[in-house]
Amino acid sequence: MQYLEMRKGRVEIxxxxxxxxxxxxxxxxVTIHMIPTQGLPAQMPGSSTARDLPKPKVVLTLRQSGAVETDGHTISLPDLEARLRQGDPAETQVTIAADKGADIQALVKxxxxxxxxxxxxxxxxxxxx
Structure with a gap:
């Protein structure tokens, strides 16, 4: 009568x-590529004192024509106000990327x-x- 040897299984670590x-x-x-980095190119003005800002919750693009865009869609100023009020405005960070030739009055608006x-x-x- 032969006995079969029983070996314990080993987990190869x-x-x-x-x-x-x-x-x-x-x-x-995969997670790095899920971070949205889409946008439209803007001819932003240069600054010798530019520094990094905290990651904004809302990025607005102000075109030379005075049009305001967010997430690739043109938005009116009243719609922009309504959208910003939806969240907590005190915690919302907005970054405005204005074209180099954008009107200062449009930026102020x-x-x-x-x-x-x-x-x-x-x-x-x-x-x-």
Whole structure:
């Protein structure tokens, strides 16, 4: 009568670590590409004192024509005020990216609309010189 040897199964830890590391890197790369970086190019003015701003919740693009865009769609100033009031205006950060040739009066109107909605954190986008 022969006896069969019963071996205990071993869990190989090195290949499991390799797979887990691969999955971690994969999910990091996927998450990085999910961050929205879409936008329309604007000829922003340069500034020698430009610095990084906190990540804005709302990015507005002011065109030379005076049109205001957000998320790739043109928006009127009353609609902009209503949209900003939907969230918590005190916590909302707005960054305005104005074209180099945009009218100053149009910029002031956009800033006034943000202030009327209760937003106090307004930044102007500029490229470093």
């Amino acid at each position: 090195i290949p499991m670590i390799d797979i887990m590391l691969f999955l971690l890197i994969f999910f990091i790369m 956009v800033m006034d609309a943000c202030r009327h909605a209760g937003v106090s954190a307004i930044g102007l986008a500029a490229k470093p010189e």
